[in-house]
Amino acid sequence: MITATVETRDNYLTHEYGVKSWLLTKDHKRIALLYLASISFFFFLGGIFATIIRLELLTPPGDLVSAQTYNKLFSLHGIIMVFLFLIPSIPATLGNFFVPMMIGAKDLAFPKINLLSWYIYMAGGACVLYAMLEGGVDTGWTFYVPFSTSYANTYVILTGVGIFIAGFSSILTGLNFIVTIHRMRAPGLTWFRLPLFIWSMYATSLIQVLGTPVVAVTILLVAVERGFHLGIFDPALGGDPVLFQHLFWFYSHPAVYIMVLPGMGIISEVVSVYSRKKVFGYRFVAFSSVAIAVLGFLVWGHHMFVASQSVYASLVFSFLSFFVAVPSAIKVFNWTATLYKGSISYDTPMLYAFGFIGLFTIGGLTGTFLATLGFDVHVTDTYFVVAHFHYIMVGGTLMAYLGGMHYWWPKMTGRMYPEGWAKLSALVVFLGFNLTFFPQFILGYLGMPRRYWAYPEEFQVYHVLSTAGASVLAVGYLIPAAYFIWSLRYGKIAPDNPWNAPGLEWQTSSPPPPENFEITPVVTSEAYDYSILEEMKVG
Amino acid sequence: MANHSLALRHQFDDVEQQKDASTFGMWIFLATEVLFFGGMFCCYTVYRSRYPMAFGNASNHLDLILGAVSTAILIFSSFTMACGVNSAATGAKNALVGFLSLTILFAAAFLVIEMSEWHMLYKEGLMPGFNFTYKEFDPGHVQLFFCMYFAMTGLHASHVTIGIGILAVMAIRAWRGAFGPEYFTPIEISGLYWHFVDLVWIFLFPLYYLIARHLQG
Numbered sequence: 001m002i003t004a005t006v007e008t009r010d011n012y013l014t015h016e017y018g019v020k021s022w023l024l025t026k027d028h029k030r031i032a033l034l035y036l037a038s039i040s041f042f043f044f045l046g047g048i049f050a051t052i053i054r055l056e057l058l059t060p061p062g063d064l065v066s067a068q069t070y071n072k073l074f075s076l077h078g079i080i081m082v083f084l085f086l087i088p089s090i091p092a093t094l095g096n097f098f099v100p101m102m103i104g105a106k107d108l109a110f111p112k113i114n115l116l117s118w119y120i121y122m123a124g125g126a127c128v129l130y131a132m133l134e135g136g137v138d139t140g141w142t143f144y145v146p147f148s149t150s151y152a153n154t155y156v157i158l159t160g161v162g163i164f165i166a167g168f169s170s171i172l173t174g175l176n177f178i179v180t181i182h183r184m185r186a187p188g189l190t191w192f193r194l195p196l197f198i199w200s201m202y203a204t205s206l207i208q209v210l211g212t213p214v215v216a217v218t219i220l221l222v223a224v225e226r227g228f229h230l231g232i233f234d235p236a237l238g239g240d241p242v243l244f245q246h247l248f249w250f251y252s253h254p255a256v257y258i259m260v261l262p263g264m265g266i267i268s269e270v271v272s273v274y275s276r277k278k279v280f281g282y283r284f285v286a287f288s289s290v291a292i293a294v295l296g297f298l299v300w301g302h303h304m305f306v307a308s309q310s311v312y313a314s315l316v317f318s319f320l321s322f323f324v325a326v327p328s329a330i331k332v333f334n335w336t337a338t339l340y341k342g343s344i345s346y347d348t349p350m351l352y353a354f355g356f357i358g359l360f361t362i363g364g365l366t367g368t369f370l371a372t373l374g375f376d377v378h379v380t381d382t383y384f385v386v387a388h389f390h391y392i393m394v395g396g397t398l399m400a401y402l403g404g405m406h407y408w409w410p411k412m413t414g415r416m417y418p419e420g421w422a423k424l425s426a427l428v429v430f431l432g433f434n435l436t437f438f439p440q441f442i443l444g445y446l447g448m449p450r451r452y453w454a455y456p457e458e459f460q461v462y463h464v465l466s467t468a469g470a471s472v473l474a475v476g477y478l479i480p481a482a483y484f485i486w487s488l489r490y491g492k493i494a495p496d497n498p499w500n501a502p503g504l505e506w507q508t509s510s511p512p513p514p515e516n517f518e519i520t521p522v523v524t525s526e527a528y529d530y531s532i533l534e535e536m537k538v539g
Numbered sequence: 540m541a542n543h544s545l546a547l548r549h550q551f552d553d554v555e556q557q558k559d560a561s562t563f564g565m566w567i568f569l570a571t572e573v574l575f576f577g578g579m580f581c582c583y584t585v586y587r588s589r590y591p592m593a594f595g596n597a598s599n600h601l602d603l604i605l606g607a608v609s610t611a612i613l614i615f616s617s618f619t620m621a622c623g624v625n626s627a628a629t630g631a632k633n634a635l636v637g638f639l640s641l642t643i644l645f646a647a648a649f650l651v652i653e654m655s656e657w658h659m660l661y662k663e664g665l666m667p668g669f670n671f672t673y674k675e676f677d678p679g680h681v682q683l684f685f686c687m688y689f690a691m692t693g694l695h696a697s698h699v700t701i702g703i704g705i706l707a708v709m710a711i712r713a714w715r716g717a718f719g720p721e722y723f724t725p726i727e728i729s730g731l732y733w734h735f736v737d738l739v740w741i742f743l744f745p746l747y748y749l750i751a752r753h754l755q756g
Binding site: 100231 | 679
């Protein structure tokens with residue numbers, strides 16, 4: 001019976017067919033899938049670079065690849081993972097799909113601009129790919145001057161142009177979300193009834209809109225300086241390279257929160273649904289997202305503690321950096337408080353949420369270590385820093401992204417993923433991740449510098465552990481890739497609300513109809529109100 | 540009226556919501572533009588405060604008359620744009636097309652003057668990267684002044700060019716009768732963009748042409 005109804009119901013996937021209906025679509029749900037396919041491609045490409053890096057580091061001498069190649073490998077790994085995977089990851093896929101659905105809207109405010117943002121992203125990605133095929137770039141993802149402007153003999157301009165272009169897709173996505181959240185909410189859906197995922201997407205969008213233009217113009221200046229041999233940042237011609245670092249990190253530090261805030265939003269949803277409780281201290285969690293976005297703009301100088309920044313500036317930046325721990329801790333404590341006396345079920349998204357909470361806590365706490373001036377001087381540019389930001393970006397964002405993918409997969413595709421395999425892969429990812437990156441904390445503390453291609457023998461044991469962990473992690477990512485694709489055809493047909501969740505996105509069919517809701521929903525209660533579902537059942 | 544309700548896109552409930560969203564979207568976009576130019580203004584401020592003498596010397600090489608005339612033209616183009624929005628609101632189609640065309644004309648005149656100034660600087664050997672032969676007071680930091688000058692006026696000129704494109708599309712649509720007193724949001728938000736472009740120049744002109752001309756080494 002269920003199968004029959006699903007097949008006769010019109011949904012966004014069956015509404016139109018053909019390549020053209022996808023490439024010219026203005027439906028936010030289809031654009032989300034276009035993004036999903038593209039960012040998955042870049043994720044696996046970035047993963048291949050990571051694999052070669054880990055293989056090279058298996059043995060102390062630089063033997064697998066040349067030093068030049070190694071520089072290009074970690075540069076491309078960083079550039080692709082940061083600019084082409086992590087930044088668009090959750091906003092452009094899950095955000096694109098669910099922001100309108102969670103607020104009861106038919107679409108984003110500007111569907112054409114949404115499609116345009118995907119094309120811009122692809123154009124930027126194509127530039128980076130072309131630069132990669134021509135011979136790559138070796139500046140690291142940070143493009144520090146004067147190396148990038150005067151000395152690097154690789155495709156800096158082309159890669160920079162690619163990132164410049166891709167930045168505009170991020171700006172347009174953020175702009176679209178802000179306007180949509182302000183102007184398109186369903187009747188009765190006040191700001192404090194919004195799901196926390198929406199709050200986190202709103203905070204993310206603010207950073208995208210206010211931060212990205214600055215890095216865009218900075219990279220533009222680098223490209224111009226390199227192209228025309230000018231001296232904007234070149235000390236030999238009177239320019240100031242530290243000014244470049246200020247401008248770069250003015251965006252690139254907040255960009256960390258572009259990556260992690262959406263993940264926090266997913267965790268709030270998942271923790272609530274699988275413990276069947278309202279998120280503890282809803283307003284605090286909501287405002288902590290905004291607080292992180294605001295504070296994120298005030299701490300960029302902690303990337304420059306050893307870059308000839310004045311000591312007084314460093315003191316202030318160090319002090320402010322500690323403050324970011326406050327809203328972050330509010331989130332972690334409130335998630336745990338939500339679990340307390342909840343009726344917890346251990347479905348796959350919840351496993352990822354647990355992984356996120358643990359790993360983000362480690363990543364966040366080591367962040368406060370690094371905000372401490374004295375300690376930072378000791379571990380600057382070591383593997384300690386590498387481990388720290390991978391705990392936030394991979395242990396945090398990527399775990400949340402995978403959790404969100406599992407949580408919403410039934411709604412997006414109308415199919416269930418295989419629960420057994422999914423739980424197994426969540427476990428494998430968690431173990432593989434820790435095995436890869438925990439040894440790197442020790443390595444860094446012992447003094448192994450980042451971006452080195454060869455190292456002394458006493459570090460080898462940690463590198464072997466890390467490489468072994470990376471292999472496990474790779475398996476952990478390949479399993480979901482396989483069963484998600486498998487489930488599209490063979491997965492169980494998903495009910496409309498498999499998790500019995502109260503969010504608006506679950507109150508329509510799976511997959512949703514092109515206009516999301518047959519009748520515009522009217523909201524009468526706060527988010528995460530499970531009593532409503534009970535009433536509906538009884539009624 | 541039927542024609543105007545066609546202008547309501549499917550994602551919106553009513554015309555009011557659509558107008559609100561479009562206007563709000565343009566304001567957010569302008570916020571990104573402020574930050575976009577902001578990065579360069581920040582560089583300018585840092586370098587100006589560090590090398591005031593070099594910057595004072597360099598600004599004496601800019602033509603004050605050309606700068607002032609182009610500023611006046613741009614301000615006047617903002618006036619004609621505002622008149623255009625007003626004509627759209629009152630449904631005066633011919634006046635709207637006329638004001639939009641005038642605005643485009645002024646914008647083009649602005650660009651012509653700016654290009655002639657660039658050409659003069661090029662001939663004087665003050666265009667870094669192409670022809671820079673300045674050897675007098677502190678050439679390194681004078682070079683920095685002109686790098687920032689060309690980067691910022693160049694970015695601004697590209698915005699003026701895009702503006703001409705937008706206004707041309709608007710003029711054609713207006714001529715075909717796409718707008719009326721009930722629906723002229725595109726004209727209104729193009730106007731916002733145009734005023735922003737004008738406003739950026741209002742900052743650029745004093746920063747490069749007016750202040751600290753007396754500081755000479």
